[in-house]
Amino acid sequence: MDLKSVIQVENLSKQYKNSDFLAVDNLSLDILNGEIFGLLGPNGAGKTTLISMLCGLIQPSSGNFSIDQKTYKENGLAIRKSIGVVPQEYALYHTLTAHENLSYFGAMHGLRGRGLKELVNVSLEKMGLTRFANRQVGTFSGGMKRRVNLLAGVLHRPKVLFLDEPTVGVDVQSRNAIVDFLKELNKQGTTIVYTSHHLIEAEELCDRIAIIEGGRIIAQGTPAVLINSIVDARNLEDVFIAMTGRGFRDGI
Amino acid sequence: MAVKKELLLQIRDIGGLIILFVMPLLLLVTITVVQKGSFDSLLGTKIPVLLVDNDKDSISYAIQRELGSIGNFTLITQIDDTPLVEATAKDAVFKGDFQLAIILPANMTSDLNSQVQHNVDRIMSEFSYEEEEATATGSRPISSKEVRLYFDPATQSSFKTAVKSSIDKLIATIETERIYKKFQEQLSDGIDGGAFTQKGFITFKEIGSEKEGEEIKPDAGQHNVPAWTLFAIFFIIVPLSINIVKEKSQGTMIRLTTNPVPYYVFILGKTVSYLCISLIQFYLMLAIGVYLFPLMGIPAFAIDNNLFKLSVLAIFSGLAAIGAGVAVGTIATTQEQSAPFGATFVVILAAIGGVWVPVFIMPQVMQVISKISPINWALNGFYDVLLRNGSWIDIMPEIILLLLFFGLTIAIAIIYDKKKRTI
Numbered sequence: 242m243d244l245k246s247v248i249q250v251e252n253l254s255k256q257y258k259n260s261d262f263l264a265v266d267n268l269s270l271d272i273l274n275g276e277i278f279g280l281l282g283p284n285g286a287g288k289t290t291l292i293s294m295l296c297g298l299i300q301p302s303s304g305n306f307s308i309d310q311k312t313y314k315e316n317g318l319a320i321r322k323s324i325g326v327v328p329q330e331y332a333l334y335h336t337l338t339a340h341e342n343l344s345y346f347g348a349m350h351g352l353r354g355r356g357l358k359e360l361v362n363v364s365l366e367k368m369g370l371t372r373f374a375n376r377q378v379g380t381f382s383g384g385m386k387r388r389v390n391l392l393a394g395v396l397h398r399p400k401v402l403f404l405d406e407p408t409v410g411v412d413v414q415s416r417n418a419i420v421d422f423l424k425e426l427n428k429q430g431t432t433i434v435y436t437s438h439h440l441i442e443a444e445e446l447c448d449r450i451a452i453i454e455g456g457r458i459i460a461q462g463t464p465a466v467l468i469n470s471i472v473d474a475r476n477l478e479d480v481f482i483a484m485t486g487r488g489f490r491d492g493i
Numbered sequence: 494m495a496v497k498k499e500l501l502l503q504i505r506d507i508g509g510l511i512i513l514f515v516m517p518l519l520l521l522v523t524i525t526v527v528q529k530g531s532f533d534s535l536l537g538t539k540i541p542v543l544l545v546d547n548d549k550d551s552i553s554y555a556i557q558r559e560l561g562s563i564g565n566f567t568l569i570t571q572i573d574d575t576p577l578v579e580a581t582a583k584d585a586v587f588k589g590d591f592q593l594a595i596i597l598p599a600n601m602t603s604d605l606n607s608q609v610q611h612n613v614d615r616i617m618s619e620f621s622y623e624e625e626e627a628t629a630t631g632s633r634p635i636s637s638k639e640v641r642l643y644f645d646p647a648t649q650s651s652f653k654t655a656v657k658s659s660i661d662k663l664i665a666t667i668e669t670e671r672i673y674k675k676f677q678e679q680l681s682d683g684i685d686g687g688a689f690t691q692k693g694f695i696t697f698k699e700i701g702s703e704k705e706g707e708e709i710k711p712d713a714g715q716h717n718v719p720a721w722t723l724f725a726i727f728f729i730i731v732p733l734s735i736n737i738v739k740e741k742s743q744g745t746m747i748r749l750t751t752n753p754v755p756y757y758v759f760i761l762g763k764t765v766s767y768l769c770i771s772l773i774q775f776y777l778m779l780a781i782g783v784y785l786f787p788l789m790g791i792p793a794f795a796i797d798n799n800l801f802k803l804s805v806l807a808i809f810s811g812l813a814a815i816g817a818g819v820a821v822g823t824i825a826t827t828q829e830q831s832a833p834f835g836a837t838f839v840v841i842l843a844a845i846g847g848v849w850v851p852v853f854i855m856p857q858v859m860q861v862i863s864k865i866s867p868i869n870w871a872l873n874g875f876y877d878v879l880l881r882n883g884s885w886i887d888i889m890p891e892i893i894l895l896l897l898f899f900g901l902t903i904a905i906a907i908i909y910d911k912k913k914r915t916i
Contacts, residue, residue, distance in 0.1 A: 296751045321753040332744030336505040337498065348494035349752040377505070393748065 247401055247432045248272035248295065253304035254456075255290050264290040266456035267304070277423070277433040279447035281440065281477075283485050287456035288436040289329070292403050295434070296326050308401060322350070325399030325431075329406045331386045332393070335379030339370055339389050342378055343396055350397035364392045368418060384415030391419055395426060402426065404435045408442060420446055444477040454485050495754075495762025502736075503766060509732060513770055514777060517725030521778055525717045525791055542566045543582040543594035543643075550602030552667055559663050560595075579641070586643040593648070593656060596641035605671060608635045613675045640664065718782040718794045719875035720848045723868050725778065726771045726810050727839045730818040733767050734831040737822025756910055760903060764815050771811030772804070779803070795879070802878045806888060809895035810871040816902030817867075823906040842868045870894045 250270040256263050265287045272278045280288045293299045295306060297313050297320065305312070308320050333342050343361040352360065365374050368388040373381065378389060391407055404423070408416045420442060427433055437443050443450060444464045452460040452467070460467055460480070468474050471483045503510065542560070546553045560566050571577055572585065582594035640660065644653050740746040749759050782794025796803065821838065825831035843849065845859060846868030852860055863869045874891035877883030 296747075298747060298750060318753050321751060324751065326747060326751040328744045328747045330744030330747075332748050334498065334502060334745060335743075337501055341498070341501060345494055345498045346748060346752070349749065349754050351753065 245274045246271040247274040248306065248308050248434070250291075250295075250306040251304055253291070253294065253306055254302050255287075255294060255299070256302045263302075263456050265294070265301075268453075268456065268458060270451060270458065270461075272432065272434060273449075275427070275430060275432055276448040277427050277435060277446055279443045279450040280434065280436045280453060281438075281443055281450055281481060282436075282453035286453040286485075288453055289405060290456075291453070292405055292434065292436060296324065296403055297321065322397075323400040325394040325397065325402040327391050327394035327402070327404045327407050329409065331378075331390050333378045333386065333389055336377055338375045338377055339365060339381070339385075340374040342389060343392055346393040347396040352397060360396060364396060367422060368392060384411040387411045387415055388418060391422065395431070398429070399431060401432045401434065404433060406437050407435070408437065408439060416442065440477040440481055450477070452481065452484055459484055495758055496765045499762050499766030500769070503770065513729070513732060514774060517721065517728070517774055518777060518781055520725070521717060521721040521781055522785065522789075524721060525786065526789065528717065540566055540593070541569050541591055543572075543577055543585060543591050544568045544570050545577045545579050545582050545594065545596045546570065547579075547599040548597045548601040550600075552602040552605055552671075553597045555667050556597060556663060559667075560660075583643050586645055589645050589647060592645045592652070594641075594643040595660065596643070598638045598640065601638050601640075604635045604638055605668065606675075609668075609671045609675045611635070613672070613679055617679055715794065715879055718778060719879065720872060722775055722778040722807070723810055723846075723871050723875070724839070724843050724848050725774050726807065726871075727814040727817070727842060727868055728836075729767055729771055729774075729811070729814050730821060730839050731832060731835040733763065733815060733818030734822035734825060734835045735828050736763070737819065738825050738828050738831045741826070742828070756907055757903075760819055760906065763819065764812070767815050767818070768808065768811045771814065772807060775804070775807040775811075799878045802885070802888065803875065805892065806871060806874045806878070809892050809899075810867070810874075812899040813867040813871070813895040813902075816899035816906075820902040820906045820909075823910050842866045845869065847872055867895055867898045870898075 248271070250268060253265055253268045253270075254263050255265040268287075268291065280291065282288050290299070294301050295308065297317060309323055311320050313320055334345070337345070340361055343364065344357060347357045347361060362371070362374070365371050368391075370385060370388060373385065378386060381389065387407065387410070391404075394404075395402060407423075408419050411419070416439075423433060423435075423446065435443070435447065447464060449461065449463055450467060451458045460470070462470070464477055467480045468476065471480050474480050474483060544557065544560070546557070557568060561568055569577070569591075572581065575581075577594075579596050582591075582596065585591050586594045642657065642660065644656075740749070750756070779794065779796065779800075783796065784793075787793045817838070818835070821831055821835050825834065843866075845855075845863045846852075846866035847855075847863060848868060852863045852869065855863060870891045874883075874888045874895075877887045877891070881887070
């Protein structure tokens with residue numbers, strides 16, 4: 242990790258149509274090159290909205306941001322080439338095999354021919370999916386789908402990877418495989434922006450974490466700094482409860 | 494790669510393929526057989542008609558003879574060995590047992606003869622051929638006679654019109670014959686009996702479009718195959734729009750819009766794959782018309798040397814349908830929006846396009862509206878080729894309109910997508 246910012250966010254806000262409040266409220270943030278940055282927060286805090294804006298899926302209402310010194314308005318194509326996105330949904334074609342899915346998404350990022358085929362095979366092997374490569378994804382378990390879902394977003398070795406709850410609903414084995422894969426990817430130089438409700442996982446994986454509440458960052462730092470900032474906090478979960486409260490967030 | 498992906502998705506959706514290919518074929522065969530049945534009932538098999546003859550004289554016999562000779566009707570004058578009267582005939586028709594009853598009035602022959610005599614006497618007296626006193630005493634004007642027709646309320650108005658027209662013509666012919674005859678009798682002293690020809694002076698002949706010296710004779714197949722093939726091609730709007738909405742709901746659209754490939758590549762993949770489907774549909778339906786119809790006793794669909802022209806029309810029709818499907822899929826946010834809207838949209842396009850009811854018999858407003866239906870453009874193109882012996886120049890306006898429709902709908906989809914979601 243170097244100390245150069247790869248993502249710079251300045252006073253970013255988003256208000257959806259027919260909504261009374263700001264989903265993201267004047268938020269500023271620097272994400273450093275090569276770090277794993279965790280965005281944590283209760284449901285409706287604004288994590289997915291923030292990531293959606295950074296991925297170019299929705300327009301901000303106000304504010305600016307850049308990725309690798311570029312903005313979408315000036316150079317959207319270069320940004321799209323340099324990012325990878327792993328949505329929360331199984332964003333896969335269920336009647337295509339794992340190999341066909343990965344080949345298609347790789348091709349959409351400009352990968353071709355034998356190189357693409359080998360890359361797909363190696364990636365499937367890393368995730369323990371080689372013998373299922375030619376099976377339709379619709380027949381996979383939740384953990385297998387999650388692993389293919391992750392591979393589809395990283396095949397082109399992006400400079401910045403956005404992950405929206407990549408381990409939700411998977412067993413321990415699949416979770417470990419995903420976390421190990423992400424660590425390896427990060428070692429190879431990929432900056433990872435990651436949201437999760439799994440706080441132990443975030444504590445283990447992230448170099449720095451921002452806790453978001455009501456569209457604003459209420460705390461930011463390394464896991465250790467955040468834990469030390471709260472009296473009697475033993476882990477990130479204690480910090481999270483102390484900062485965001487115990488009340489339900491349904492309907493926000 | 495985008496095309497390969499789309500084709501793989503199509504091939505593996507067996508249910509979807511059955512709907513896309515088998516259902517239109519089934520529709521074409523069913524509609525054509527049904528239409529053939531009604532066509533045969535009008536021209537082939539005889540329709541039983543109740544006849545109540547209260548006249549029982551030469552004119553009523555002439556009418557019966559003429560109706561019998563037309564070939565379409567079987568005259569029934571008694572039910573259960575009981576001679577028909579107006580009341581029973583009326584009941585039988587209104588109950589739906591028969592489609593038509595004809596009631597010939599009493600004294601029709603004698604009254605018509607008297608009326609004709611009266612008219613002829615008057616004319617002759619004006620020309621001083623007869624003594625004036627003979628005119629005064631020989632005949633008096635008679636009140637007009639009424640031939641009553643009872644129709645089953647469920648009978649279609651086109652059938653009613655055809656029957657009324659036939660009977661009206663028949664009666665007019667008999668009246669004219671009587672007048673000629675009466676004049677002949679009056680003038681028989683000086684003029685040869687064959688002086689008045691009773692054969693119609695003005696006749697008509699239907700002349701159809703010709704190809705290589707042979708007249709093109711349109712039949713149900715020539716109309717149905719293009720019409721229902723187009724309906725099937727445009728029905729692709731439904732699965733295509735659902736496909737695009739599904740991409741959005743299952744998250745794959747997020748991947749596609751965050752990768753460096755522009756939206757039009759995504760649309761191009763869908764366009765090529767669905768165009769392949771449209772063309773397979775088209776050739777399958779042509780094959781049904783050419784090979785299956787004759788086996789079912791329906792005239793074979795005559796392609797002649799027009800396969801290339803028809804294929805080009807099918808390609809542009811397919812493009813127009815795909816454009817509409819992409820636009821509907823891009824704008825709709827759920828399958829519950831896209832599926833019913835797409836299906837209804839196609840049915841409306843087909844209805845105003847003339848698939849069910851010919852455009853020329855639609856109300857004036859609908860005739861104008863029909864001109865905005867791409868199905869109407871495509872159908873006209875097919876008819877130009879198949880029935881009007883049209884050249885490439887004749888079908889060029891339709892091809893251009895279909896292409897413009899494709900361009901317009903794709904542009905709407907791209908602009909909407911750009912405005913709505915991307916930055």
